Amino acid sequence: MIKYGVINTDTLIDDLLHWKTLYVAGRLQKPVKILTQNENSKLQAALVSNLKSAVTAAFLMLPESFSEEDLYMQIAGLSYSGDFRMVIGEDRSKVQNIVKPNVPYFQKLYSNILQDCPQVVYKHHLGRLEIDKSPEGQFTQLMALPRTLQQKITSLVDPPGKNRDVEEILLQVAHDPDCGFVVHQGISGIVRSSSIVQSAKTILTAGAKKSVTYSMKKLYKMTKGWLRKTS
Secondary structure, eight states: OOOOOOOOHHHHHHHHHHOSSOHHHHHTTSOOOOOOOOOOHHHHHHHHHHHHHHHHHHHHHSOSEEEHHHHHHHHHHGGGTTOGGGTTTSOTTHHHHHHGGGHHHHHHHHHHHHHHOTTEEEETTTTEEEEOOSHHHHHHHHHTSOHHHHHHHHHHHSOTTTOOOHHHHHHHHHTOTTHHHHHHHHHHHHHHHHHHHHHHHHHHHHOHHHHHHHHHHHHHHHHHHHHHHHO
C-alpha cells in the first residue's frame, strides 16, 4: 500500500522553512526515497534548512551528552509530539520502530550537518555527541528555530497583553531550566492542531467507512505493539 498526497511547491517550502503544520516537514525529517526531483534551488535549500531545524530542536530537548540513536529518536518523534493519534490509534513504539532499523540512513541524512555544527562535539566513532547547554548556547539555538515554533514558544511564555519582543522572550527561555520542556510544548501545539485538521480531511476525502476501517487497523497495530512490549 502506498499513501500519497499532492502539495503545491510554495506550500511545501513554507512548511519546510517555518513549520507551519510540521505535516510534510516532519515526514521529510526522516529518511525517505526521493524518486525524482527538479532543480528548484529554493526547494533544495528548504529541505536542508528543515533538517538543520530538526537537529536544533532536538538539541534543545536533549541533555548535554547523548548517543546518536537518542538524537535520531528525538528527531523522528518531533512530528508525533502532541498528535492525538499517538494516544489512540498508533503503535506506541512507532518512533523506535522507525529509528532502530534505519540508523545508518539517519546517519547518512544528518552526518554532514552534525559535522558542520559549531555547537556540538560529534564523536562519530563512539556514536556520542556533546552540546553546549549554557544559556548562551541555548539562546543561539532558540533564535535559529523555525518562525512558527518561536511564535508558539512566545505565546506559552509571554503573558497576554505584555507583548514583549520575541528575542527578549527567547532569552528568558534560554535561562529557564525547563527550556527543553517549553520547546516540546511548542512543537506539540503545532502538531496537535495539524493532526486534528488532517484527520478531519481524511474523513471528508476518504469517507466515513474507509476512515473507520483505517482507524481500526491502526488500533489493532497499537494493541499488538503494546502486547509485544509487555510480554
